[in-house]
Amino acid sequence: MNNRDTMHNTDDTDDTDAIAAIRALARVEPGGRGGEAAGAAGQALLAAITSQEPPQDLPAAARPEIRPARRWLLRRPVLGLAAAVALATGVVAAPIVLRDGAPSSYAVTLDDGTATIEIRDFEDAAGLERRLKELKVPALVDHVPEGMMCREPRGKHVENIPRGLYSLPENIPGESEGWRMRINTRLFGPGQTFVWTISGKGGMTSTYLMEGPVAACEPVAVPTPPVEEPEFRTATVKGRSLQGLRVDEKTVGEVLPELRRRGKKVVFAIISVPPGNPGGFGIERTQKEPVGDGFVVWEAEENAEGVIRLLVTEQRLDRNPVYGGPRDAAFD
Amino acid sequence: MDDERRARFEAAYNRDYGLITAYAARRCDSPQDAADVVAETFTIAWRRVEELPEGAEATPWLYGVARKVLANHFRGDNRRRARTAELDAEMADLYGHSPDTEVELDAIGRAFRSLSEEDRELLSLVAWEGLEREEIATALGLSRNAVRIRLHRARKRLARALARAGEQPDARPGGQAEEQAGAGNPLVPSERSL
Numbered sequence: 001m002n003n004r005d006t007m008h009n010t011d012d013t014d015d016t017d018a019i020a021a022i023r024a025l026a027r028v029e030p031g032g033r034g035g036e037a038a039g040a041a042g043q044a045l046l047a048a049i050t051s052q053e054p055p056q057d058l059p060a061a062a063r064p065e066i067r068p069a070r071r072w073l074l075r076r077p078v079l080g081l082a083a084a085v086a087l088a089t090g091v092v093a094a095p096i097v098l099r100d101g102a103p104s105s106y107a108v109t110l111d112d113g114t115a116t117i118e119i120r121d122f123e124d125a126a127g128l129e130r131r132l133k134e135l136k137v138p139a140l141v142d143h144v145p146e147g148m149m150c151r152e153p154r155g156k157h158v159e160n161i162p163r164g165l166y167s168l169p170e171n172i173p174g175e176s177e178g179w180r181m182r183i184n185t186r187l188f189g190p191g192q193t194f195v196w197t198i199s200g201k202g203g204m205t206s207t208y209l210m211e212g213p214v215a216a217c218e219p220v221a222v223p224t225p226p227v228e229e230p231e232f233r234t235a236t237v238k239g240r241s242l243q244g245l246r247v248d249e250k251t252v253g254e255v256l257p258e259l260r261r262r263g264k265k266v267v268f269a270i271i272s273v274p275p276g277n278p279g280g281f282g283i284e285r286t287q288k289e290p291v292g293d294g295f296v297v298w299e300a301e302e303n304a305e306g307v308i309r310l311l312v313t314e315q316r317l318d319r320n321p322v323y324g325g326p327r328d329a330a331f332d
Numbered sequence: 333m334d335d336e337r338r339a340r341f342e343a344a345y346n347r348d349y350g351l352i353t354a355y356a357a358r359r360c361d362s363p364q365d366a367a368d369v370v371a372e373t374f375t376i377a378w379r380r381v382e383e384l385p386e387g388a389e390a391t392p393w394l395y396g397v398a399r400k401v402l403a404n405h406f407r408g409d410n411r412r413r414a415r416t417a418e419l420d421a422e423m424a425d426l427y428g429h430s431p432d433t434e435v436e437l438d439a440i441g442r443a444f445r446s447l448s449e450e451d452r453e454l455l456s457l458v459a460w461e462g463l464e465r466e467e468i469a470t471a472l473g474l475s476r477n478a479v480r481i482r483l484h485r486a487r488k489r490l491a492r493a494l495a496r497a498g499e500q501p502d503a504r505p506g507g508q509a510e511e512q513a514g515a516g517n518p519l520v521p522s523e524r525s526l
Contacts, residue, residue, distance in 0.1 A: 018491040026460040033350025275396040
């Protein structure tokens, strides 16, 4: 035991050196704060978040879903959120904010080769594009609904973008919404086009410089992050393939032989739970390769092909994360 | 009831906004990504305000949420990130000074990035966020003992990587007990600067 203590002390000495070395790598100095909650960006984000529907305050039993907080679903922030935070880091991330009844949806001026574009409403993408064309700014502007994007690739991206080609979007002085950016049209190479897509009223812009022909925008859904696989559903309830079989809180070694005996194809979803295991889980990865016999099963799911997916963790948890407690309590 | 939840959320927000923005900025390549992570983290915290711990315990809980958001962000968003690479590059100047580009830190950065993502996360929570083991356990959803063991191994691996890079002032032998632990951790090339 003495030996172990000594070792531990020695290690700590090493550690301190190593830890000190990497402290210097931090973009924001260790212990430092990135932004102030009381600042404009912090307050804007707070207002945007808490103006949303307050969270449900129902007792677990009254929740419509049998599985409480089943997934770690990560929704995109709502209108303006991303922009509000970007201010904290010193950058305006180009929010598009619709201003109802604004007399002018956009304004474009050209001065000595630099086009200044002020935008207050992106619904009229075609008009903006026409105006840019009048000013000989080779630009394509598309507006797609929120959650959509133009199918990529639309053309050949210019790899080497001249410095100063366009400015970062910035506020229009004296106005709280809308934004302004500048494009230096003299920096465009021959055959190059500024390709601009705006999504939704509160969406973000993307801008590319392309050369050669550019395909028309074909709106497609933005791929959703692979957090939800709805094709799987609980297999052990009435009317499903494993009706009556209890797998929860058993080990993989206990469950697998029975599933094999039944000729089931089995995949393993290794789940993770939020700190404190309050109920709810995320799927870290799904694999066909068997996990260790000691892994703990929390529920079995099935898909239309009859494949069984076991929700497992490496360690035994203090309660079933799928149900936020004993499975029996969820089903009476 | 609503007021109580709102007060709890706002208290955590006011206390931890600066910490979470720093956390995101230290780990994201671009300010847009960092902004996404901060906004999503607090949006989730608001949605799950019932689970938000009271007082100072909220901080490691929020780090835990931010970590998940970050992981999912980079897992699901490769395509989007690739599409905005040009804009991101132009914005990089504004994102501020990145010490990793300095010559004397380059070797340290490379040594650090040669570690697995799990090691890097543990070490940076200590070195950058200054968390105690118990707070790390909360943030990562691990037992304190697991944190102690993993941290110990991660530190050994970092010390060894630094020694290889010639940056460890007093590199000393004796890490052989950890070799088998190191074997299971493939070198993960960094997908982003620090």
